[in-house]
Amino acid sequence: MKNGAASELALRVIHKPTGKPVEGVVLFRTRLDMSPDSMGEMTAKHAAQPSSEPGVYKFRADLTMAGRWALKLMAKVPGEKETLEATVVFEAK
Numbered sequence: 001m002k003n004g005a006a007s008e009l010a011l012r013v014i015h016k017p018t019g020k021p022v023e024g025v026v027l028f029r030t031r032l033d034m035s036p037d038s039m040g041e042m043t044a045k046h047a048a049q050p051s052s053e054p055g056v057y058k059f060r061a062d063l064t065m066a067g068r069w070a071l072k073l074m075a076k077v078p079g080e081k082e083t084l085e086a087t088v089v090f091e092a093k
């Protein structure tokens with residue numbers, strides 16, 4: 001990931017048993033922070049963006065510092081009763 005404003009984040013959701021992309025996922029209560037680098041209070045503005053690729057969910061994020069960031073999210077996934085939680089860690093350079 002590029003450090004800076006309007007960085008593009010793409011998240012791929014895959015059904016593990018089949019390896020197929022999962023469409024129709026609703027991602028909500030997302031949080032982007034630097035908890036992997038012990039700066040959990042440092043958050044970044046981000047917004048969902050349209051995506052034309054099946055199973056790929058995009059965000060645009062205003063990153064303000066190089067280092068490791070965590071995208072934390074809750075998801076409603078078709079076919080799953082429970083709300084799923086996930087954390088994706090990436091590095092901004």
Ligand SMILES: [Cu+2]
Nearest residue numbers: 034039042065
């Ligand atoms: Cu930081």
